[in-house]
Amino acid sequence: MIFSMSGKPCGLVLSIWLAVCSVAIPITLCLTISPAHALSEIKREDLPAPVTPPADDDMSPPGSAVPMPDPPGTMPPAAGQPKPSDEPEQKEPEGPAKDGGMADPDAPLPDVVYDLGKLPEPVRRMHDLIVEACKSGDIEKLRPLIGTGDAMTQLSLSDIDGDPIAFLKGLSGDTEGQEILAILEEVLNAGYVHVDVGTPQELYVWPYFFALPLDKLDARQRVELFKIVTAGDYNDMKQFGAYIFYRVGITPAGEWTFFVAGD
Numbered sequence: 001m002i003f004s005m006s007g008k009p010c011g012l013v014l015s016i017w018l019a020v021c022s023v024a025i026p027i028t029l030c031l032t033i034s035p036a037h038a039l040s041e042i043k044r045e046d047l048p049a050p051v052t053p054p055a056d057d058d059m060s061p062p063g064s065a066v067p068m069p070d071p072p073g074t075m076p077p078a079a080g081q082p083k084p085s086d087e088p089e090q091k092e093p094e095g096p097a098k099d100g101g102m103a104d105p106d107a108p109l110p111d112v113v114y115d116l117g118k119l120p121e122p123v124r125r126m127h128d129l130i131v132e133a134c135k136s137g138d139i140e141k142l143r144p145l146i147g148t149g150d151a152m153t154q155l156s157l158s159d160i161d162g163d164p165i166a167f168l169k170g171l172s173g174d175t176e177g178q179e180i181l182a183i184l185e186e187v188l189n190a191g192y193v194h195v196d197v198g199t200p201q202e203l204y205v206w207p208y209f210f211a212l213p214l215d216k217l218d219a220r221q222r223v224e225l226f227k228i229v230t231a232g233d234y235n236d237m238k239q240f241g242a243y244i245f246y247r248v249g250i251t252p253a254g255e256w257t258f259f260v261a262g263d
Helices: 010-040 121-136 139-146 164-171 180-188 217-226 230-241
Strands: 193-195 203-206 247-250 256-260
Touching: 010 164, 121 139, 121 180, 121 247, 164 180, 180 247, 180 256, 217 230
Parallel strands: none
Antiparallel strands: 193 203, 203 247, 247 256
8 A cells, every 4th residue: 555645545545536536427427418318208299380371361561462453455444434344334225115105395396398209118108008098998908007916006095905997997987987097198198207317216207297386387387287187176286285186107117107196
């Protein structure tokens, strides 16, 4: 045994020091390694799942959205004009029916025409056929000219029931319908007017009194009127404000549209 200068054994001290070092080194290594080992033992299900934002969520700040452009070929609306989708639906205006109703008092006065040669050929033909039937004295000759169904000539401002020829006979003062034939012929012998030119309601109408104010008729025109109505009828119609006796309408295509009286 070796002793130090102090007289204590030196080998014993060295052995003790070595023993202490051999114990301290493993403990230090364990303390260094144990945290890493512990983290590796944590189960994956204990970790929170990553948060994925929904695809539809708008993560852009307010006001940053970019508007989609119009489809190719779309012309931008003029300033102050709505887009086509905002425009109200427009409907085709409906004109008055060709029912022989009263003429529009505010419409410009049409020219009075006497020359039948100025009529379109279909109109002239229908006019002549009606006059020829009237001159025959046989009211049945009007039947093929009146027609049937939707194309039938309107004989009253209201609906009629039954046979149209029987209806006309009922209007006549005699049983055979000669009076109504005489009235129809006189109406077609008067001057005529061409109204609603260039529209679906375009018509040639007899007599011209249909479209003229009665209080504006001159002496010659009143004589023509008295061939169709009496002076008493004339005064009554002046108070009413319009000619409301029988009138005839024929379309430019030669369709006999109406033969009616009344308002």
